[in-house]
Amino acid sequence: MQKNDIFEGKVIDYTHDGLGVVKIDNFSDFFIEDVIEGEVIEFKIIKLKKNLGYGKVLNIIESSKDRVDGIPKTWSKFSSYEL
Numbered sequence: 001m002q003k004n005d006i007f008e009g010k011v012i013d014y015t016h017d018g019l020g021v022v023k024i025d026n027f028s029d030f031f032i033e034d035v036i037e038g039e040v041i042e043f044k045i046i047k048l049k050k051n052l053g054y055g056k057v058l059n060i061i062e063s064s065k066d067r068v069d070g071i072p073k074t075w076s077k078f079s080s081y082e083l
Contacts, residue, residue, distance in 0.1 A: 001027065001048065008042050008061065011035045028052045036064035 001024075009022035009030070020035035022043065028051040032043055040062035043055035060067075 001045065001053075003045050003048055005045050006042060006058065007045070007055075008040065011037050011039045011041065013037060022055070030055045032057055035060070036066055038062075039064045039067070 007022075007024050007030075009024050011020040011022055011032070013021040014037060015021060015031055019031040019033055020037065020039075020041075022030045022032060022035075022041070024030060030043070030045070030053045032041070032055045035041055035057055039060055041057050042059040042061060043057050045053050046056050047054040
């Protein structure tokens with residue numbers, strides 16, 4: 001396993017920061033932004049440490065029923081964006 005490798009996995013939990021948690025081959029957790037628990041995703045490793053890694057989602061293979069499309073990526077909870 002090394003940086004830029006591509007894997008597929010299921011999001012099983014969240015961190016306290018809201019990152020999705022994916023476990024691959026009994027390796028410790030990969031933390032990934034912009035995913036929802038239950039989704040099956042394809043992701044690329046962007047940072048790898050001894051017992052954990054960070055990834056970037058490339059493709060959502062199975063989307064969660066809780067996913068809402070149409071909200072701009074630039075919107076955040078601190079934004080004054082009105083729906």
